[in-house]
Amino acid sequence: xxxxRRERKKQQTRQxxxxxxxxxxxERGFDAVTVAEVARAADVAVQTVFNHxxxxxxxxxxxxxxxxxxxxxxREAPPPADPxxxxxxxxxxxxxxxxxxxxxxxxxxxxxxxxxxPALKARRRLxxxxxxVTLTEALDERSPDHLRNRLIAALYAAAQKVLExxxxxxxxxxxxxxxxxxxxxxxxxxxxEVFAVLRRGLA
Amino acid sequence: xxxxRRERKKQQTRQxxxxxxxxxxxERGFDAVTVAEVARAADVAVQTVFNHxxxxxxxxxxxxxxxxxxxxxxREAPPPADPxxxxxxxxxxxxxxxxxxxxxxxxxxxxxxxxxxPALKARRRLxxxxxxVTLTEALDERSPDHLRNRLIAALYAAAQKVLExxxxxxxxxxxxxxxxxxxxxxxxxxxxEVFAVLRRGLA
DNA sequence: TCCAAAAATGTAGTGACTACAACAATGGAA
DNA sequence: TTCCATTGTTGTAGTCACTACATTTTTGGA
Numbered sequence: 216x217x218x219x220r221r222e223r224k225k226q227q228t229r230q231x232x233x234x235x236x237x238x239x240x241x242e243r244g245f246d247a248v249t250v251a252e253v254a255r256a257a258d259v260a261v262q263t264v265f266n267h268x269x270x271x272x273x274x275x276x277x278x279x280x281x282x283x284x285x286x287x288x289x290r291e292a293p294p295p296a297d298p299x300x301x302x303x304x305x306x307x308x309x310x311x312x313x314x315x316x317x318x319x320x321x322x323x324x325x326x327x328x329x330x331x332x333p334a335l336k337a338r339r340r341l342x343x344x345x346x347x348v349t350l351t352e353a354l355d356e357r358s359p360d361h362l363r364n365r366l367i368a369a370l371y372a373a374a375q376k377v378l379e380x381x382x383x384x385x386x387x388x389x390x391x392x393x394x395x396x397x398x399x400x401x402x403x404x405x406x407x408e409v410f411a412v413l414r415r416g417l418a
Numbered sequence: 419x420x421x422x423r424r425e426r427k428k429q430q431t432r433q434x435x436x437x438x439x440x441x442x443x444x445e446r447g448f449d450a451v452t453v454a455e456v457a458r459a460a461d462v463a464v465q466t467v468f469n470h471x472x473x474x475x476x477x478x479x480x481x482x483x484x485x486x487x488x489x490x491x492x493r494e495a496p497p498p499a500d501p502x503x504x505x506x507x508x509x510x511x512x513x514x515x516x517x518x519x520x521x522x523x524x525x526x527x528x529x530x531x532x533x534x535x536p537a538l539k540a541r542r543r544l545x546x547x548x549x550x551v552t553l554t555e556a557l558d559e560r561s562p563d564h565l566r567n568r569l570i571a572a573l574y575a576a577a578q579k580v581l582e583x584x585x586x587x588x589x590x591x592x593x594x595x596x597x598x599x600x601x602x603x604x605x606x607x608x609x610x611e612v613f614a615v616l617r618r619g620l621a
Numbered sequence: 622t623c624c625a626a627a628a629a630t631g632t633a634g635t636g637a638c639t640a641c642a643a644c645a646a647t648g649g650a651a
Numbered sequence: 652t653t654c655c656a657t658t659g660t661t662g663t664a665g666t667c668a669c670t671a672c673a674t675t676t677t678t679g680g681a
Contacts (some may be wrong), residue, residue: 221647225659249636260661261638271637340543362584366612369576377572381565409569416619424678428628452667463630464669474668626658628659630675637667649673 229267232257236274243325245275245332272338275328282346284309285371286353294357299417302371303410310382310406313400319386326383347372367417374409381405424428432470435460439477444527448478448535475541478531485549487512488574489556497560502620505574506613513585513609517602531588550575570620577612584608 235257239248250271254261268274288305289298313322329335347368354364385405386398438460442451453474457464471477491508492501516525532538548573557567588608589601 219648221658224646228659250638251636262662263660265638266660269638292592305456311452337540337544340547341540344543362608362611364575364579364581366580370573370615373569373572373576377565377569380568405565408565412569412619414619415621416615416617418618422679424627427678431628453669454667465631466629468669469629472669625680626678628675628677630673632673633671635668635670639666640664642661642663644659646659647657649655649657651652 218252219278228259228263232264232267233260233274233277237277241328243336245271245328250274272334275335276338282342283349286349289350289353289401290356293311297414298354298358298367299410300370301356302367303414306375306378306410307403307406310378310402313382314386314395314402319395323383323386323388326379330383343372343376363417367413369418370413374413378402378406378409431462431466435462435467435470436477436480440480443478444531448474448538449529453477458462475537478538479541479545483584484512485545486552487554488549492553492556493559500617501557501561501570502617504610505570506617509574509578509581509613510606510609513581513605517598517605518591522598523591526586526589526591529582533586546575546579566620570616573616573619577616581609583607615618 228261236248236253239253239256250264251261253274254264255265264355264362268277285302285305288301292298292301313319329339350368351361351365352373354367355361358364384401385402390398435456439451439456442456442459453467454464456477457467460467467477471480488505488508491504495501495504516522532542553571553574554564554568557570558564561567585605588605590597593601
């Protein structure tokens, strides 16, 4: 889709605001930064911020798709595949992306910022809820047992929550490659255990 | 514990505010009622409302203890009991209380009010989160496998969420005793199925 | 009857967010 | 190039939840 100069400038403004906001939030914490400060730092009017982002939290959670991953994975998987297998593979892939070189520190910084802010934690719960809804819809497309599908989605969300806590607890901020490998192995062990519980339960 | 007249009057004020607020919220919806209106209706200053309740949502969720039930049940159960059995029995008991004569309509009204309000839904998610934390603590007291305990708590919360949706979907607002019995049977069937999944998975 | 603690009130302010009107930049048509 | 309609941006004014704090009222006890 061709974007005219007008639309390009709009996206540019939006991106500038989002970048400035993210920097400020990571530096000083979400709750300690006001929208007015973000606007001032981005050199736009407060109204302009709200023209692009419906709520302050959207300045932080500005990467769409995170929460759509599991539903997409289910839709793209061949019909005979077991949903739990698909979801485990999807989760494993996402986790490995996060642990890729250089990404880990950034990731932990993001999560720590969330954990420090009641507002961001609330938004994360909302996102997880919406993930459950979209995942349930995707599952409903391939199997008629709605209660079971709903349960699978809820169990996946529960697994994700537990494993993210585990990731934060197990992985050091910075580590030698050897330490990191060892921590990653322990984490993947936990992933396997948790998904084994789901698989056994749903068998 | 003896309460002097002073403390009694304080609790009386608190209760009056809570009652008035609940009535208004159920009548007109949580978001449509301002704290100032609640204060006016209860004939107190706005400040007085906030002296008793830290946030507007606390005016609605004013019954403490319902979210502490599972943790208490675990602590009171004899050590050899399977946690999932204890939690299922606890959940079944709570559910039957809700379905007791006359309680059903009230309960559905409460849930509908929550579902109509983004703020109340957010608070419900927060409550569920805190339930998971306290339940994990209770489980940690009787078993050293923290990851497993954390997982049990998360799975219980997932089950609770799915089953509450089910309850709202399956139970009519008002029904003849026969219809209600039939609906209750279907609901308890769903409860058994969901907890069977947890039990099998965690076996 | 008087005093000190505690409950209730009033005032002033902050910060997210909305409604709305005015303004400015832009793309296209004449 | 000029003009106009669209659209992104801005400024103003206001609402609402919530906080800080000083003041007043109530109350239990000496």
